[in-house]
Amino acid sequence: MKNGPFLLLGLFTALGVSFAAIVLGAHGQLGRLTPFYDDAESQAYPQRMQGVAARGQLVYADLGCAACHTQQVRRPDYGNDKARGWGERQSVARDYIHQPRPQLGGSRLGPDLANYAARKPTEEAIYGLLYAGSATHPSYRFLFQERELVGERSAKAISPTGALAPKPGFQIVPTERAQTLAAYLLTLNNTYDYPEARPFVAAKKGEEPKK
Amino acid sequence: MTNVPTNAGSAEVTALDSQARGPLLLLLGSGLVWLVVSGFLALITSIQLHSPQFMADCSWFTFGRTQALRDTAFIYGWGGNAGLGIALWILGRLGGYPLRGLNWSVVGTLFWNLGIAAGMAGIASGDMTGFSFLQLPRYVLPLLVVAYAAIAMSGVLAWSGRRTDGMYASQWYAVAALFLFPWLLCAAQAVLLWWPVRGTVQAVAASWYGQAVWTLWLAPVALAAAYYIVPKVVGRVLPSYESAPLGFWTLIFVGSWTGGRHLIGGPVPAWIPTMAVVSASLLIFHYLVLILNFRVAFQTGGTAIRFIRFGLIAYMLAGLAELLTSFRGVALHTQFTFFSTAIEQLGLYGGVSMMFFGAIYYLVPRLTGNAWASAGLVSGHRVLMVVGIVLSIVTLAYAGIVQGAGLLDDKTTFATIFGQIRMTLVVNSAAQLILVTGNVLLLVNLVRSACPFTNERPATSIFRQPSKLEAHAS
Amino acid sequence: MSTSPQSDPRVDQAAVTDESLLAVHEKLLGKQPDEKAHYRLMPLSLLFIFSGLIFFGGTYLGRFSGHFSPQVYNEYAQPPKSGVAAAPVDPLAQGKAIYANVCAACHQVTGLGMAPVFPPLAGSEWVTGSEERLIRIVLHGLQGPIKVKGVDYMGAMPAAGPGSGFNLNADKVAAVLTYVRKEFGNGAAPISAQKVAEIAAKEGSRGPWTAADLEKLP
Numbered sequence: 038m039k040n041g042p043f044l045l046l047g048l049f050t051a052l053g054v055s056f057a058a059i060v061l062g063a064h065g066q067l068g069r070l071t072p073f074y075d076d077a078e079s080q081a082y083p084q085r086m087q088g089v090a091a092r093g094q095l096v097y098a099d100l101g102c103a104a105c106h107t108q109q110v111r112r113p114d115y116g117n118d119k120a121r122g123w124g125e126r127q128s129v130a131r132d133y134i135h136q137p138r139p140q141l142g143g144s145r146l147g148p149d150l151a152n153y154a155a156r157k158p159t160e161e162a163i164y165g166l167l168y169a170g171s172a173t174h175p176s177y178r179f180l181f182q183e184r185e186l187v188g189e190r191s192a193k194a195i196s197p198t199g200a201l202a203p204k205p206g207f208q209i210v211p212t213e214r215a216q217t218l219a220a221y222l223l224t225l226n227n228t229y230d231y232p233e234a235r236p237f238v239a240a241k242k243g244e245e246p247k248k
Numbered sequence: 249m250t251n252v253p254t255n256a257g258s259a260e261v262t263a264l265d266s267q268a269r270g271p272l273l274l275l276l277g278s279g280l281v282w283l284v285v286s287g288f289l290a291l292i293t294s295i296q297l298h299s300p301q302f303m304a305d306c307s308w309f310t311f312g313r314t315q316a317l318r319d320t321a322f323i324y325g326w327g328g329n330a331g332l333g334i335a336l337w338i339l340g341r342l343g344g345y346p347l348r349g350l351n352w353s354v355v356g357t358l359f360w361n362l363g364i365a366a367g368m369a370g371i372a373s374g375d376m377t378g379f380s381f382l383q384l385p386r387y388v389l390p391l392l393v394v395a396y397a398a399i400a401m402s403g404v405l406a407w408s409g410r411r412t413d414g415m416y417a418s419q420w421y422a423v424a425a426l427f428l429f430p431w432l433l434c435a436a437q438a439v440l441l442w443w444p445v446r447g448t449v450q451a452v453a454a455s456w457y458g459q460a461v462w463t464l465w466l467a468p469v470a471l472a473a474a475y476y477i478v479p480k481v482v483g484r485v486l487p488s489y490e491s492a493p494l495g496f497w498t499l500i501f502v503g504s505w506t507g508g509r510h511l512i513g514g515p516v517p518a519w520i521p522t523m524a525v526v527s528a529s530l531l532i533f534h535y536l537v538l539i540l541n542f543r544v545a546f547q548t549g550g551t552a553i554r555f556i557r558f559g560l561i562a563y564m565l566a567g568l569a570e571l572l573t574s575f576r577g578v579a580l581h582t583q584f585t586f587f588s589t590a591i592e593q594l595g596l597y598g599g600v601s602m603m604f605f606g607a608i609y610y611l612v613p614r615l616t617g618n619a620w621a622s623a624g625l626v627s628g629h630r631v632l633m634v635v636g637i638v639l640s641i642v643t644l645a646y647a648g649i650v651q652g653a654g655l656l657d658d659k660t661t662f663a664t665i666f667g668q669i670r671m672t673l674v675v676n677s678a679a680q681l682i683l684v685t686g687n688v689l690l691l692v693n694l695v696r697s698a699c700p701f702t703n704e705r706p707a708t709s710i711f712r713q714p715s716k717l718e719a720h721a722s
Numbered sequence: 723m724s725t726s727p728q729s730d731p732r733v734d735q736a737a738v739t740d741e742s743l744l745a746v747h748e749k750l751l752g753k754q755p756d757e758k759a760h761y762r763l764m765p766l767s768l769l770f771i772f773s774g775l776i777f778f779g780g781t782y783l784g785r786f787s788g789h790f791s792p793q794v795y796n797e798y799a800q801p802p803k804s805g806v807a808a809a810p811v812d813p814l815a816q817g818k819a820i821y822a823n824v825c826a827a828c829h830q831v832t833g834l835g836m837a838p839v840f841p842p843l844a845g846s847e848w849v850t851g852s853e854e855r856l857i858r859i860v861l862h863g864l865q866g867p868i869k870v871k872g873v874d875y876m877g878a879m880p881a882a883g884p885g886s887g888f889n890l891n892a893d894k895v896a897a898v899l900t901y902v903r904k905e906f907g908n909g910a911a912p913i914s915a916q917k918v919a920e921i922a923a924k925e926g927s928r929g930p931w932t933a934a935d936l937e938k939l940p
Contacts, residue, residue, distance in 0.1 A: 041407075041408065041415075044415070044420060044423060044424075045423075045427065047497065047500070048423075048424050048427055048428055048500060049427075049431070051497075051500045051501045051504075052428055052431055052432065052435075052460075052464070052504070054501070055456070055460070055501075055504040055505050056435055056456070058505075058523075059452060059453075059456045059504075059505065059507070059508070059520070059523070060435070060439060060445075060449070060452060060453045060456050063448075063449045063452040063453075063516065063517075063520065064439075064445050064446075064449045066517065066792035067446070067447060067448060067449050067516075067517075067792055068445055068446050068449055069446075070446070070447065076811050076816060076893075076894075079819065079820075079823070098376065098377070098378040099313075099374040099375065099376050099378075100310050100312055100313070100374075101310055101311065101312010101313050101315065101316060101376060101378070102312060103312065103378055104311055104312035104315050104316075105311065105312070107584060109513075109514045109515055111513035111514070112513065112795070112796060115513050115576070115580065116513065116580055116655075116656065117655075117656055117657070117658045120658035121658045127513070127515070127795055127796075128514065128515040129515050129795055130447055130448045130449075130515050130516065130517075130792070131447075132447075132515060133447035133448050133515060134446055134447045136447060137444070138378065138444070138450065139447055139448055139450055139451060140378065141448070141451045141511075141514060141515070142584075143380065143510055143584065143588070144584055144585070144588075144589075145584035145585070145651075145655060146297075146662070146666075147662055148662065170300065170301055170304060171300075172300075172663060172666070173300060173662055173663050173666045174300060175296065175300040175301055175304035175310065175311060176301060176304050176305060177304065177305075177307075177310065178304075178305045179305060179306075179307040232793075232802075233793045233794075233795065234795070236796075237796040237798060237799035341740055342740060342744060344740070344741075412741075412744050412745070412748070414744060414745075414748035414751075415748075416743065416744050416747050416748065417747070477734075479738065479743055479747075480736045480737065480738060480740075480743060481734055481735070481736060481737060482737065483737025483738050485746055485747065485750070486747065488765065488768075489747055489750045489751070490750050490751060491765070491768055492751075493751065494768075494772070515795070516795075517788065517790070517791065517792050517793070517794055517795060518786065518787065518788040518794050518795055518796060518797040518799070519783075519787040519788055519790045519791075519794075521797070522782065522783060522786045522787045522788075522797055523783070523787070525782060525786075526779040526780075526782055526783050527779075529775055529778060529779055529782070530775050530776070530779055532771075532775055533768075533771065533772050533775055536768070536771065537768075540768075550731075550734045550735075551731045551732075551734055552734040553734070576797065609734065610734045613732070613733045613734075619730065619732040619733040620731075620732040620733065621732075622732070623730070623731045623732045626731045626732060627731055710733055711733070711735065711736070712735045712736075714735075714736045714737055714738050714739045715737065715738060715739070716738065716739060716742040717737075717738035717739070717742035717743050717745075717746045718742075718746075
């Protein structure tokens with residue numbers, strides 16, 4: 038190779054083509070997806086996140102929860118996401134169109150959270166795990182405050198027991214960040230069945246379309 | 249100062265190198281500092297994997313953030329600084345003239361490192377973006393692009409003003425890395441952070457960037473070093489060199505299409521992961537050309553060659569593993585597990601970093617005009633690296649397989665999986681400790697070698713005079 | 723040229739100069755034939771492998787790309803024939819939702835109504851009987867006295883058809899009527915959207931019916 042400009046041209050073509058095909062191509066296909074309007078329920082899906090949940094997603098992102106939890110369910114015949122109760126159907130692009138920063142994640146050191154709210158967790162259980170942690174889950178005690186008990190106990194205050202119990206005359210209250218995070222987790226519910234998410238029924242032999 | 253031999257044209261240590269000494273040693277030195285920082289962070293994350301409560305209550309070091317900090321320090325701190333230093337030096341050497349614009353590169357290096365440090369502080373304090381390999385908050389990214397351009401400029405000047413008209417494989421690879429990265433970074437930050445695309449398109453763009461950082465930036469620098477150093481040290485023409493251009497263009501054109509393998513079964517249309525399978529299979533050709541070209545690397549020893557040999561093998565194994573795990577039937581068992589971490593470690597540490605080490609061992613004596621300060625530290629570093637890398641990859645891969653089997657059985661709880669792989673992860677922590685120890689040895693050796701007060705012998709007594717390469721059928 | 727032994731691990735000796743490295747390799751890429759007049763472009767075996775990989779890639783892409791459709795998430799699937807096939811709406815499910823929104827406030831969720839204003843739907847001869855009358859009531863509303871299951875009711879039912887406050891289209895009217903004819907132990911035949919549309923077109927926009935008007939119809 039002698040030609041400098043030829044090399045540069047080739048390099049930029051390569052980068053441009055791959056960017057255009059993959060990123061812009063996907064954007065062209067999925068960037069303008071609309072919510073799906075269900076006639077039967079007179080309701081559009083997915084539903085918008087409330088402001089507090091959208092803020093909670095930023096807390097989820099900046100703490101790096103996605104390092105251990107995915108938010109993408111695979112289809113029932115691929116893996117056993119369904120058997121684990123993570124979702125009846127596979128996640129599709131439409132599930133995420135209202136999310137400012139989808140947290141698909143790439144590692145499963147803990148359960149998938151795409152439909153966490155559908156499993157009906159309580160807010161107290163979330164705070165409990167965040168405060169105390171478990172053998173497999175780190176604690177996030179900096180999301181809580183130990184406050185002096187003045188007057189009535191806060192409605193949000195949690196009651197850990199044993200060594201973690203607050204000093205007498207004190208209460209442990211989730212901070213605003215913890216509350217938005219819990220609000221976010223409690224909205225994770227993508228159970229609506231979109232047409233493109235329906236399982237594919239394999240065509241019978243012989244009917245198989247030609248390549 | 250270094251003795252400049254009279255026949256500067258063909259000599260092994262020339263005025264070219266002594267002028268570039270300060271700026272390039274600054275790049276390599278800061279790269280190594282970041283590598284050690286990243287090593288300590290990797291140690292913390294690996295401990296958090298088996299003891300989740302370790303440093304958990306310190307908000308700066310939650311597992312997610314430590315992992316992001318580790319990757320950032322590794323990719324941008326170590327890969328960026330050291331890669332630029334190596335690419336600049338090779339382009340200068342092959343250009344045949346002293347590097348120009350090095351003042352800019354020093355300023356650029358300072359700001360590059362400043363930007364990374366500020367970005368890492370941002371990640372630790374809650375501004376992490378959450379895209380893998382692009383966790384840096386958006387406010388430092390424009391600075392990084394400008395700083396990168398300032399550093400890379402002298403390499404581009406050396407390339408465009410080269411003495412001979414033709415170009416050697418090292419030059420293609422180095423120029424590709426220098427040119428493509430700023431465009432890559434600009435494109436990715438535009439669609440992810442400044443004008444974010446919608447929904448899962450973000451995941452597609454992030455996987456594209458994560459793959460391209462590796463195939464269009466770090467791997468080309470490492471291969472540039474291999475293409476330069478292997479024939480220089482072995483003294484043989486690279487066999488089947490006429491296939492090298494096609495191998496190069498395969499990597500450049502196809503390499504960045506394989507990012508979709510991270511999205512198998514995910515909420516993206518089927519063609520995106522399928523495209524990744526196809527591109528990963530086409531890359532076989534690239535690896536095949538490398539095998540043909542670098543057969544000669546097994547004909548001789550020496551520090552640099554040993555590192556590069558290990559690096560090349562790891563690079564190809566990583567490519568093969570990427571191909572296999574991009575098939576859906578295999579991904580079913582390896583996706584979302586430590587197995588993907590193992591492949592990443594194999595490519596980035598075993599492949600790219602080992603070739604970088606080889607290049608550093610080769611070029612630092614030529615910059616300082618003196619041999620490395622300590623032979624013990626050199627071989628100590630090499631042994632620790634090999635042991636640490638092999639151990640960490642084996643443990644991670646094993647943990648990944650166990651984890652994958654556990655995930656596929658819906659009766660197995662996460663606590664059971666955790667119990668099964670806990671000891672393996674403890675061994676992995678030991679491997680990380682070995683790696684960081686090894687890199688501290690290299691840093692100490694570099695500081696001692698670059699220290700201007702070590703006693704200097706004339707360069708002619710250190711470096712043998714190279715002869716002319718003879719073309720013969722190989 | 724022999725390989726130089728690397729005796730000192732602290733420094734790697736170079737065997738050849740940069741200039742000759744560049745020159746020799748550059749010559750290999752030159753398109754001149756060598757001494758034996760062979761062009762050395764690429765070994766034939768490599769060319770075979772390269773075309774083989776491209777063939778494999780093309781085949782795989784054709785088979786598993788789902789025709790690059792944004793609707794296809796399963797690599798074995800083909801894109802739907804005409805865009806997104808809208809899910810066939812179950813009229814009973816749709817009718818139930820509409821009933822809950824529109825009708826249940828007066829006729830109650832149980833369909834029992836509330837004497838003496840809101841007549842029951844359960845077991846009502848108006849519901850299970852003539853389609854013609856029932857559709858008209860929902861389309862345009864009903865005013866004045868009406869006798870249901872032998873009891874007199876006096877009320878005013880607002881229109882729910884197109885152009886009314888509820889603005890239900892023919893599909894939805896049919897769905898909700900199908901639902902009330904099926905539910906509450908009624909078990910009458912479903913009503914088609916076609917029939918509803920027919921009547922809506924025939925009557926145009928008009929005020930509410932009276933029971934007397936309706937009784938003139940079949």
